[in-house]
Amino acid sequence: MVTPIPRGLMDGLTDIVGDRLSTTPPDRTAYARDLWPRSQLDRLAGDPPERPLAVVWPTSVEEVAALVTLCARERVPIVPFGAGSGVCGGARAVPGGLVIDLKRLKRIRRIDRAAMVVEVEAGFMGERFERTLERHGLTLGHFPSSILCSTVGGWVAARSAGQCSSRYGKIEDMVVDLEVVTGDGRIRRTSQAGGGLDWNQLFIGSEGTLGLITAVTLRVHRQPEARAFRGWRMPTMAAGLDVMRQTMQAGLRPAVMRMYDPVDTLLVGSKDDGKSGGGQLGKLKAILAGTGQLDDLKQAATRRALAAPRLLNFAIRQLPETSLLVTVSEGSPGEARQTDEAIAEYALAAGALDLGERPGRAWMAHRYDVSYKQSKLYRSGCFVDTFEVATTWAGIEPLYDAVRRAVAAEVLVMAHFSHVYPGGCSIYFTFAGTARDPGRMRQRYLRTWREALDATVARGGAIAHHHGAGLSRRSHMVATHGEARRYFAALKAACDPAGILNPGKLFAEEAL
Numbered sequence: 001m002v003t004p005i006p007r008g009l010m011d012g013l014t015d016i017v018g019d020r021l022s023t024t025p026p027d028r029t030a031y032a033r034d035l036w037p038r039s040q041l042d043r044l045a046g047d048p049p050e051r052p053l054a055v056v057w058p059t060s061v062e063e064v065a066a067l068v069t070l071c072a073r074e075r076v077p078i079v080p081f082g083a084g085s086g087v088c089g090g091a092r093a094v095p096g097g098l099v100i101d102l103k104r105l106k107r108i109r110r111i112d113r114a115a116m117v118v119e120v121e122a123g124f125m126g127e128r129f130e131r132t133l134e135r136h137g138l139t140l141g142h143f144p145s146s147i148l149c150s151t152v153g154g155w156v157a158a159r160s161a162g163q164c165s166s167r168y169g170k171i172e173d174m175v176v177d178l179e180v181v182t183g184d185g186r187i188r189r190t191s192q193a194g195g196g197l198d199w200n201q202l203f204i205g206s207e208g209t210l211g212l213i214t215a216v217t218l219r220v221h222r223q224p225e226a227r228a229f230r231g232w233r234m235p236t237m238a239a240g241l242d243v244m245r246q247t248m249q250a251g252l253r254p255a256v257m258r259m260y261d262p263v264d265t266l267l268v269g270s271k272d273d274g275k276s277g278g279g280q281l282g283k284l285k286a287i288l289a290g291t292g293q294l295d296d297l298k299q300a301a302t303r304r305a306l307a308a309p310r311l312l313n314f315a316i317r318q319l320p321e322t323s324l325l326v327t328v329s330e331g332s333p334g335e336a337r338q339t340d341e342a343i344a345e346y347a348l349a350a351g352a353l354d355l356g357e358r359p360g361r362a363w364m365a366h367r368y369d370v371s372y373k374q375s376k377l378y379r380s381g382c383f384v385d386t387f388e389v390a391t392t393w394a395g396i397e398p399l400y401d402a403v404r405r406a407v408a409a410e411v412l413v414m415a416h417f418s419h420v421y422p423g424g425c426s427i428y429f430t431f432a433g434t435a436r437d438p439g440r441m442r443q444r445y446l447r448t449w450r451e452a453l454d455a456t457v458a459r460g461g462a463i464a465h466h467h468g469a470g471l472s473r474r475s476h477m478v479a480t481h482g483e484a485r486r487y488f489a490a491l492k493a494a495c496d497p498a499g500i501l502n503p504g505k506l507f508a509e510e511a512l
């Protein structure tokens with residue numbers, strides 16, 4: 001069935017984008033949501049997200065501006081859409097709304113080698129962008145695990161972080177200038193004013209609520225000439241955290257410093273090196289795979305184990321505290337070697353066992369594998385999600401313990417520590433659970449999120465590090481932003497007077 005779309009709106013849209021418009025059910029279904037696991041659970045519970053009225057694919061900033069002007073006049077909500085890899089519901093459709101897919105804004109406008117900046121349109125896909133830079137001997141240094149399925153504009157809109165953020169910074173550190181279409185249909189450049197306030201930061205992380213980003217000027221770097229890989233078996237998690245802190249506070253900038261907690265170490269170890277605690281798990285998997293029974297057995301065993309999360313989490317706490325620390329140092333050959341050697345000094349002093357290059361190389365080879373694994377667990381009748389938070393060094397272990405305790409009765413929880421900075425780092429929790437039916441599964445999922453967010457707020461942690469807020473953290477935005485929500489309300493009124501840009505995302509409308 002084709003959606004009933006007001007005649008005036010349909011004519012207006014067609015005038016702007018011609019046949020680059022769809023109202024067909026498959027397109028509207030595909031664009032009803034991003035990769036927020038809650039939407040998947042809603043679907044399983046027979047309550048799928050509402051579909052948008054239509055989807056359009058503009059090819060220029062002028063077309064985007066005309067679309068926004070039309071929607072403001074007709075009071076039609078807009079959801080900007082990059083590649084839909086967001087995991088917080090930021091791009092989930094708004095009923096009666098229009099999805100503007102920006103992927104056809106995909107030109108590189110300028111590569112300025114003297115200034116080391118590149119201007120790229122917002123819809124350029126991440127991995128293709130990095131490969132294009134590579135051909136010029138350059139890198140952005142931004143490698144989110146979702147690089148294959150996310151856009152440059154989506155990175156900026158969601159305040160993304162790549163795997164090498166300890167060396168290159170997060171996306172907000174890379175932006176020089178933005179071209180944005182605000183809710184009044186005007187095309188603005190953020191850097192034109194100059195001096196005083198930094199208007200880039202207004203739109204970075206605004207998740208489509210203040211404007212549609214159509215082009216981004218980014219700082220780039222020369223490709224690293226050399227890399228040094230290393231893995232360390234840390235005697236305790238605390239020892240590993242201290243090595244990471246010392247490294248960053250000494251002014252060193254390894255590209256990757258990533259430590260897995262004991263249970264994550266067990267799972268990673270089964271892929272990586274056979275030395276860090278997971279060798280037996282890896283062998284068992286290989287034998288089962290040979291008999292062809294791995295999938296059935298794995299599904300049944302996973303469901304059964306996840307049905308008793310408290311017991312499972314308790315058993316895990318009895319594991320040896322050993323944690324795998326993986327590092328990648330890069331730059332000139334001298335810099336890569338010196339960084340690696342300096343980390344080695346801290347690690348050996350902390351009683352670590354040197355596992356050689358292999359864990360680092362294995363991590364590099366599998367760095368994007370995560371992107372396509374989620375659906376298998378859902379097929380087994382389980383759910384899985386991730387929850388990334390951040391805090392200062394002194395707060396890391398208390399926050400880690402508090403979140404684990406808060407959700408232990410609901411889900412199996414594990415974590416790794418990455419995105420390391422002189423002041424602190426992020427904790428990336430993965431949790432998985434199950435329940436008797438999809439309705440109960442959704443309730444458990446929502447309880448888990450609420451408890452994890454409550455625990456983070458209570459400990460003064462940041463409730464997100466790089467996934468954004470979307471709908472998933474909306475319930476706790478007032479608790480963390482307090483009165484600053486009034487500034488957001490004022491900005492919203494100034495940038496989006498008709499209130500059409502991604503309404504209800506970041507903050508619930510009634511909270512403003």
Ligand SMILES: Cc1cc2nc3c(=O)[nH]c(=O)nc-3n(C[C@H](O)[C@H](O)[C@H](O)COP(=O)(O)OP(=O)(O)OC[C@H]3O[C@@H](n4cnc5c(N)ncnc54)[C@H](O)[C@@H]3O)c2cc1C
Pocket residue numbers: 034035079080081082083084085086087089090091102122123143144145146149150151152153154155156157158159160161162163207208209211212213214370371372466467468470502505
């Ligand atoms: C397996 C997996 C791994 C991931 N790993 C990482 C990771 O390592 N680091 C990380 O930071 N994130 C990660 N993410 C999350 C996600 O990829 C990022 O949030 C990414 O930045 C989203 O980009 P996108 O183009 O897909 O945006 P979308 O999902 O389409 O949109 C994200 C939000 O931004 C808005 N938006 C999109 N484009 C624009 C635009 N041009 N102008 C204005 N608003 C816009 C949307 O309305 C929405 O609110 C991961 C996701 C998955 C599924």
